[in-house]
Amino acid sequence: MKKDIxxxxxxxxxxxxxxxxxxxxxxxxxxxxVEICSNCHPFYTGKQRFVDTAGRIDRFRKKYGNLADAKK
Structure with a gap:
C-alpha cells in the first residue's frame, strides 16, 4: 500500500x-x-413528524396549493 494517501x-x-x-x-x-438520527427519524421510529426548520412546507403549500384544485 502507498504511504501518506x-x-x-x-x-x-x-x-x-x-x-x-x-x-x-x-x-x-x-x-x-446532526439534526436527525436513527432514534428520531420518522422512517425508523414509525412516527410521522414534519421536520421543517426553514418553512419549506408552508412555502410549497402557498405556491402550489391552488394547483390541485385547478386540475379537478
Whole structure:
C-alpha cells in the first residue's frame, strides 16, 4: 500500500438534536452535530413528524396549493 494517501481516522462524538450521542470512527473530526438520527427519524421510529426548520412546507403549500384544485 502507498504511504501518506490514507485519511486520518478519529473517534468522533456524534450528537443529535434529540439528545442521542454515539461514538464512531470517521474522518470528519472530533465532534459532529446532526439534526436527525436513527432514534428520531420518522422512517425508523414509525412516527410521522414534519421536520421543517426553514418553512419549506408552508412555502410549497402557498405556491402550489391552488394547483390541485385547478386540475379537478
Amino acid at each position: 490514507h485519511p486520518n481516522v478519529n473517534d468522533t462524538l456524534i450528537r443529535c438534536n434529540c439528545g442521542y450521542e454515539a461514538t464512531l470512527l470517521t474522518t470528519k473530526g472530533k465532534e459532529l452535530s
